[in-house]
Amino acid sequence: MMMSIKKIAVLTSGGDAPGMNAAIRGVVRTAVFNDIEVVGVFQGYDGLIKGDFKRLNVRSVAKILGRGGTILKSARSEEFRTKEGRAEAYRQLKEHDVDALITIGGNGTFTGAKIFNEEHGFPVMGIPGTIDNDLYGSDNTIGFDTATNTVVEAIDKIRDTANSHNRLFFVEVMGRDSGFIALRAGLATGAIAVMLPEEEMSIDELIAILDKGKASNKTSSIVIVAEGDANGGAYEVAKKVTEKYEQYEVRVTVLGHIQRGGVPSAWDRVLASRMGVSAVEGLLQGKSNVMVGVQNDREVFVSLAEAIDSKAEMNKEEIRMSRILSI
Template identity: 60%
Template structure:
């Protein structure tokens, strides 16, 4: 071991994701395995500023692996966006003799960690916890698989109504900047069309495609729309455009919203979170800092924070082709 780290803090920040509790559990129990102290920080970076800490041990995290959300709570912190706020956070860490920090969250969480490290040279390791799957350097983020399954289950139920009434349903899913949920759930649920921010389909082309579907004998259709898609002002405006140009269908809108964040994590997310949590503690003990722990080709990897945030989301073009072929 290269480090003299004896005490590690862990927090969750940004939007909650299924599997965050499993990740916290893995960090805490990995600390116990290595005879390290572990401290939970409540309410993310806001709790770091206020010193809202609680000592955790292996028994503190029992019965957590199957729970959605995050028992440490999460919050957006305007205070941590200021130099004064970050200084208070650093002072609380030093006052409590904390040697390193594990943060679980998405791009906003990692951006805050980068700035904090630059100002205070404090060891931080991140775990990618976001349902959007929009972090580079890892094949999947914690919570993404569960969100996918939630969306597919919901669309399956919506399709029953669509088929019963010969309706067209527009189903909006999360993904402000990334279409991973929409694309994969759309394929998995058999959607006729999938609209994602990485690909501008255009309203006219969408209507033309739906007309072809109707002419081919389809009596109902499901269109999955990522919330960040720019095809219209919003999904309700898109629905109105379709109603004006496609009288063959009765058009309805369903916004799945925050049900995608909740629920018990899938087995995949529980295992992923456990592997990454153990990997975070291992990395800190080996002298790593300012990095994210990810999973690539089923191998745990270490990625520089800045690399994890670099570039736009890269959508799988093969999946787009698959979606086009099987929606005929």
């Protein structure tokens, strides 16, 4: 069923991810191509409540394809968590004659959109923008590839120092509930071990891996620790290992927010562009309360409830391979 849409609002919410601007561009240009007006909402759901809208056109999104961050800014909104806040957001959308809302973000963003749709029946469409790659329904989320490349580049440089001084480095990467960045970066950099929230590894197991590496004349090593690892993060892991293992000079590096920044990779630019186009076309086809994803290189639509409540599964084969290749 085709939906009559004359005006779309688009916002970014939660943590920024490289490629969000490419998604905004995809939304705006696809809407204009279909003779639909677009307004950008600044500062996420806070801007929705305050009516901080600005009309966007083809020229508004020129030259943003390769920019990091988000031109619409992002924020977490406590007010939107309240029924009164969501009611005010709905009033603003109606006052501005907006027919549908596209939200670009992660789990929290989609939770808000889902509740908003259920309360007010307002058409919503989600685009998954999060470096953690932890949303069910898409093989990759916007920003994951760029963040992983940033981590790989940093670890390659750290390895030069590790090799020069025979050091054991513990490198903490983002992933409070998800080890996707840690696992992919571990494979790409040849880390001796990867510690993930999904696959608990004890300190004794880690030391056994280090011992095996030492026995094969490994003089330096990199251990990648996802911030959500059960042992408490890289500093805690390093402390526990040092107490039992004195063979290496130990150093810790926490990469932090550099993983969010930088220009998006070609992969993320194309992925975000595809999702931006599909989001608008999905709304025109009458789809709502769903997220656009890409599975097996094909665009799909997944309910927001499923995207939020289901767990994105790690590639068990990559976990197995990382253990084989790290010897």
